[in-house]
Amino acid sequence: MTELTDQQLLKYSRQIMLPQLDIDGQQKILSSSVLIVGAGGLGNPAAMYLAAAGVGRLVLVDDDVVDQTNLQRQIAFNESVVGQSKVSALAEQLQANNSDVQVETLEHRLDETELLECVQGVSVVLDCTDNFDSRFLINRVCWQAGTPLVSAAAIGFEGQLSVYHPGVEASPCYQCLYGEVDAQELTCSESGVLGPVVGSQGVLQALEALKLIAGVGESLIGRLQVFDALNHEWRVIKLRKDPQCPVCAST
Numbered sequence: 001m002t003e004l005t006d007q008q009l010l011k012y013s014r015q016i017m018l019p020q021l022d023i024d025g026q027q028k029i030l031s032s033s034v035l036i037v038g039a040g041g042l043g044n045p046a047a048m049y050l051a052a053a054g055v056g057r058l059v060l061v062d063d064d065v066v067d068q069t070n071l072q073r074q075i076a077f078n079e080s081v082v083g084q085s086k087v088s089a090l091a092e093q094l095q096a097n098n099s100d101v102q103v104e105t106l107e108h109r110l111d112e113t114e115l116l117e118c119v120q121g122v123s124v125v126l127d128c129t130d131n132f133d134s135r136f137l138i139n140r141v142c143w144q145a146g147t148p149l150v151s152a153a154a155i156g157f158e159g160q161l162s163v164y165h166p167g168v169e170a171s172p173c174y175q176c177l178y179g180e181v182d183a184q185e186l187t188c189s190e191s192g193v194l195g196p197v198v199g200s201q202g203v204l205q206a207l208e209a210l211k212l213i214a215g216v217g218e219s220l221i222g223r224l225q226v227f228d229a230l231n232h233e234w235r236v237i238k239l240r241k242d243p244q245c246p247v248c249a250s251t
């Protein structure tokens with residue numbers, strides 16, 4: 001691993017001074033790469049925290065443009081970028097924060113082959129999308145590639161977060177949990193969401209990704225954390241691997 005420069009030692013000093021992280025953890029972060037699928041309410045804060053922490057390479061995927069209605073929660077955007085591609089607007093913000101980070105952008109929806117290629121080349125994947133089709137696809141591809149997946153969702157006043165890890169034998173996958181769900185999904189555009197609710201889940205995705213990269217602490221594997229913002233309650237639900245799961249049972 002490459003030595004840290006004096007400037008990097010200073011820039012990341014507040015996290016390097018954590019004994020669990022130290023210089024070794026920072027080097028792991030600097031040589032890591034994260035794929036973020038979805039540059040919206042989850043992807044915005046997740047990407048900003050990962051860039052600030054010094055993740056070496058960030059790959060952003062989203063085919064959408066910034067809309068007036070996004071600004072209430074997608075805090076990396078401002079009025080001047082309305083109409084601009086989300087990934088390019090986000091990339092500009094990330095580079096402005098930290099020039100150490102190499103940012104790559106993909107401004108279209110990826111098919112399975114393309115997605116697999118991206119997933120194979122990164123340390124961790126963040127699912128920041130808002131629909132079940134993408135979520136099931138990302139989960140499947142992560143299992144194929146053996147890449148850990150940090151998944152979050154938020155709607156209304158509720159947030160959800162979990163980590164699915166193909167490298168951990170007992171880890172369930174997203175399909176184990178939501179295999180039964182039929183396609184009646186809720187989206188922010190139909191149901192509404194409060195900015196800090198979705199923002200908190202995106203920030204926590206960045207946290208779980210950094211922990212996985214640096215190899216510190218207990219990850220949320222096998223646990224689903226549910227945040228009820230209206231009553232401010234956090235619940236943790238134990239998840240079980242489905243022995244019949246078409247995605248993860250055969251591996």
Ligand SMILES: [Zn+2]
Binds near residue numbers: 175177241247
């Ligand atoms: Zn499964």
